[in-house]
Amino acid sequence: MVARQLVKRFGDFLAVDGVDFEIGKGESFGFLGPNGAGKTSTMRMIACMSPLTSGTLRVLGMDPATDGPKIRSRIGLVAQEDTLDLELTVLDNLMIYGRYFDLPKKVIRERAERLLDFAQLTERAHDKVDPLSGGMKRRLTIARSLISEPDLLILDEPTTGLDPQARHLLWDRLYRLQQEGVTLVITTHYMDEAEQLCDRLVVMDHGRFAAEGAPRQLIEEFSTKEVVELRFRSGEHEDVAMRLADVAERAEVLPDRLLLYTTDGDGALAEVHRRGLSPESSLVRRSTLEDVFLRLTGRTLVD
Amino acid sequence: MTVEAQPVGGERHRSLPTWLRAVRYYAYQYKRTWKGSVTTSFLYPVLYLAAMGVGLGSLVNKHVGVVDGLSYLDFIAPGLLAATAMQVAGNESMYPVMGAIKWWRTYYAMLATPLSVLDVLLGHLGWIVLRLLMVSVIYLGVMAAFGTIHSPLAVLAIPAAVLTGLAFAAPISAYAAAQNTDVGFTTIYRFILIPLFLFSGTFFPVSQLPAWLQPIAYATPLFHGVRLCRGLTEGHLGWQAALVSTAYLVVVFLVGCWLAERSYAKRLVV
Ligand SMILES: Nc1ncnc2c1ncn2[C@@H]1O[C@H](COP(=O)(O)OP(=O)(O)OP(=O)(O)O)[C@@H](O)[C@H]1O
Ligand SMILES: [Mg+2]
Numbered sequence: 001m002v003a004r005q006l007v008k009r010f011g012d013f014l015a016v017d018g019v020d021f022e023i024g025k026g027e028s029f030g031f032l033g034p035n036g037a038g039k040t041s042t043m044r045m046i047a048c049m050s051p052l053t054s055g056t057l058r059v060l061g062m063d064p065a066t067d068g069p070k071i072r073s074r075i076g077l078v079a080q081e082d083t084l085d086l087e088l089t090v091l092d093n094l095m096i097y098g099r100y101f102d103l104p105k106k107v108i109r110e111r112a113e114r115l116l117d118f119a120q121l122t123e124r125a126h127d128k129v130d131p132l133s134g135g136m137k138r139r140l141t142i143a144r145s146l147i148s149e150p151d152l153l154i155l156d157e158p159t160t161g162l163d164p165q166a167r168h169l170l171w172d173r174l175y176r177l178q179q180e181g182v183t184l185v186i187t188t189h190y191m192d193e194a195e196q197l198c199d200r201l202v203v204m205d206h207g208r209f210a211a212e213g214a215p216r217q218l219i220e221e222f223s224t225k226e227v228v229e230l231r232f233r234s235g236e237h238e239d240v241a242m243r244l245a246d247v248a249e250r251a252e253v254l255p256d257r258l259l260l261y262t263t264d265g266d267g268a269l270a271e272v273h274r275r276g277l278s279p280e281s282s283l284v285r286r287s288t289l290e291d292v293f294l295r296l297t298g299r300t301l302v303d
Numbered sequence: 304m305t306v307e308a309q310p311v312g313g314e315r316h317r318s319l320p321t322w323l324r325a326v327r328y329y330a331y332q333y334k335r336t337w338k339g340s341v342t343t344s345f346l347y348p349v350l351y352l353a354a355m356g357v358g359l360g361s362l363v364n365k366h367v368g369v370v371d372g373l374s375y376l377d378f379i380a381p382g383l384l385a386a387t388a389m390q391v392a393g394n395e396s397m398y399p400v401m402g403a404i405k406w407w408r409t410y411y412a413m414l415a416t417p418l419s420v421l422d423v424l425l426g427h428l429g430w431i432v433l434r435l436l437m438v439s440v441i442y443l444g445v446m447a448a449f450g451t452i453h454s455p456l457a458v459l460a461i462p463a464a465v466l467t468g469l470a471f472a473a474p475i476s477a478y479a480a481a482q483n484t485d486v487g488f489t490t491i492y493r494f495i496l497i498p499l500f501l502f503s504g505t506f507f508p509v510s511q512l513p514a515w516l517q518p519i520a521y522a523t524p525l526f527h528g529v530r531l532c533r534g535l536t537e538g539h540l541g542w543q544a545a546l547v548s549t550a551y552l553v554v555v556f557l558v559g560c561w562l563a564e565r566s567y568a569k570r571l572v573v
Contacts, residue, residue, distance in 0.1 A: 010573070049414055050573060069321065073417040083412035087335060096331050100324050100416035148416075 001046065001152070001183070005055040008041045008207075015041040017207035018055065025151075028174070028184040030194045030201030032289070034297050038207040039187040040080050043156045046185060047077045060152060073101060076150035078158045080187075082141050086130040090121055090140055093129060094147055101148040108147060115143040118173060120166070134161045142170060152183045159193060171196055191289040203296045210296040215289055222295050223287035224249055226265035230258045230272065230279040240277060247271050252294060261291070321418050325426020326433070328413070344438045348445040351383050352376065355506070356449065371508050373537060380451040381536040382505035384442045384460060385467045385528035391438050392468035393475055393496050395431050397488045400479035403427075410571055420568050424476070428560070431472045432465055439464035446536065454538025463535060463549075467528025470552045473559025477566040499525040527551045 001023040008016035016038040023029045031039045044050035045057060048064040048071050057064055059071050084093055091112060098108035116122045119139040121132075129137060138161050145153065153174075159167045174197060178184055188194050194201055195215045202212045211218055228248070232240055237253045244251060247268050248260035258279075262268040265284035272279070319327075333340070360375035370378040403409040410423050418426070439461045446452055475491065482488070502512065503525035509517055520526055527548035534540025 047415060049411075069417040069419055072415065075415075077415040079411065079415065081408065083408040083415070085332070085407065085409065085412070088331060092331055096328050097412070097416070099327055100413060100418055102318055102324060102417075 001060070001185075002058045003046075003055065004057075006042070006045065006052060006057060007054040008038070008045060008050070009053040014207055016045070019202075019204075019207075019209050021202065021209075021212070023183060023185065025183055026178060026181045028178050028186065028197055028199045030198030031185070031187040031204055032189075032191070032194055032201055032293055033187075033204030033210075037204040037297075039204055040156055041207075042204075043080075043154055043185065043187060047075055047154050048072050049077075073148070074151045076145035076148060076153045078141050078145045078153075078155045080156040080160075082137050084129050084137055084140060084144070087128065089126050089128055090116070090132070091125045093140060094144055097144045098147045103148065111147055111149070112143075115146055118169065119143040120169075135163055135166060138162055139166060146177075150182065152185070153177065155184065155186045157187055157189065159188065159190065167193070191293060195289050203293060205297045211292070218292045219287050219289060221292075223291040224261040225263045225287060226261075226268075227285055227287050227291060228260040228262065228265050228268050228272070229283040229285065230260065231256065231281045232258065232277075232279050243275065243277070244272060247275075250295075254294075259291070259294075261287070322422040322425035322429060325413055325418055325422050326429040328409070328426065329430035330433075341437070341441070344441045345445065347387065348380075348383065348442045352380055352445065352449050352451075355379055355383075356451070372539075373533075376449065377451045377453065377537055378533070379506060380446045380449065381460060381532040382529045384439060384446070384464050384536075385525060385532045386500050386503075386505045387442060388435055388439060388464040388468035388528065389471050389499065389525050390496065391434055392431055392472035393491070395434060396427075396472045396475040397479050397491065398485065400427065400476050401482050401485065401488075404480060404570060405483070410567075414571060420571055421564060423571070424560070424563055424567050427476060428469065428472060428563075431468060435465040435468040436461065443536075452536050454536060456538055456540070457536040460532045460535040463528065463531040466549070466552045466556065467524065467531070470524040470528070470555040470559065473556050473563050475559075477559060477562035480563065480566040480570050499523050504529045524552055524555050 003019060003021050005018045005020060006016055007014070007018050019042070021029070031042060033039050041050065045052055045064070046059055048059065048068040051065065060074055062071050064071060085096070088096065094112040094115065095105070095108055098111070099105075103111075113122075116125055119142065121136060121140060121143070124132065124136070129140065132140070138158070142155075142158055145155075159170060162170065171193070174184055184197070186194070186197055198215060200212070200214055201218070202209045203218070204210065211222060213221065230240070234256070237258045241251045241253050241258055244258075244260060248262040250261040252259040252261070260268050260272075269282055269284055272282070356376035356379050360379070363370065363375040413423050413426070414420065442464070443452070443457065443460060446457075478487065478491070502516070503509070503520055503523045505525070509520040509526060512520055530544060531540065531548050531552075534544065
């Protein structure tokens, strides 16, 4: 998949502002970014459901403008908003979706059985979808996207609303699909998920890419080795940050805590105590993608 | 719009055109509601023909004699067939269309698969054809039971009723796909469907209307649907009238399709 200068405009509003990316077969590629960054708009273009305003896009080697149906026949999509038929049963939802792809009934039944097992919905197969819990519906949507055994799987916040066990099941499943050569494109607000699942990812903000790379690489590039998290009484964080400005390479004030970015966490924490500050709680940890995200998306108050 | 099916599961199987796959969706849906729907399709003509055709009809026949050369029952039954087709098509093209976009997002589910916007529209209209077929076959059966069918041409009243319905379904779908609330639907019922039902030659000949209203009545698709159905069941349809009315309904349908495709695309492809 190749995108060059991809632009999506809604009226005067620029939702995607000229992004470039390439995703290889069997790769797992993530889009991170705050609400409204343009992730879903990008996913919809990749899924050949939304035309580009300008730029070029090739998906599975084809042009969405001319080969949309052909491309979509090889794509599985988990849209951000569920599009299940609430009046039909769980199994009928899989049946009818598989029928859109023109799969024979027998094939769909076989696959549905395995997918329902994976989605832990076997017992609910003949129940209507409407009364299922939010997470169950989400699991069904994910199962449904796999019914056509797609070459490209597009997942827009797939695990929102899933319990930890279901998330881990999904991660495992996605990992195995990737081993089989399926290309994954994922958006998520869970940094641990991105770190686990994505070979490469981009951090998107205001329709542009703020950074691109492997999770480890991004952490090295945009954050320090360690982070000290300090919690003071609320309202004090700004003041304390000023006084500690020279202790760390960078300090960041969040509503509920203060983060000090440094190569030596324990050393920095000792220095905090030596200056007579006593935080209510403190923690030294390694940098994660979350720190990269915070830095890149402008959610920083002190730099 | 056919996408080649890849051989799946080791067996060859004939690929179904994409728009028919959308029709199949509605068939799945209908499994839940068919009983109530079929019952209504029976009851509606039975009640109407009994009350209006037989009850009111005996009064009309006694005091007025024949209407346009027909007994009142014979006059009204085919008119109601066309009017029912209009109503079914209208009902199926308002809430179901807006709901598939706004509430259930059914169309978006389809559009994530090989189906195109045109397939989504044709699937919807294709399903309406099936519904209209069911309704008009049942209606014609009831008419036969009431003894109001006087020509073998009556079987052609089935496609005539379907065409009448489509001439409403297509433009109304175009309108419904552009709606965000159901306020506009009330307007359609109030200012289009109900007036047409009452004044397009269903219950009395258009010639009874004030002169200035007659051209408007003649221009409505329902008038032409009624004329076709009545002429076919009673066996007095001239070929010129048949041609004009059929052509008129086909044109309204095609223009409606053109509008609907644009309306669907504008709403669904953003
Ligand atoms: N159909 C539309 N019409 C007008 N504006 C739109 C439309 N779809 C998206 N937008 C706007 O485009 C911007 C990007 O939206 P998008 O859904 O791509 O964000 P996102 O990154 O997926 O956010 P989230 O994390 O909340 O899902 C938003 O400001 C949104 O209001
Ligand atoms: Mg989104």
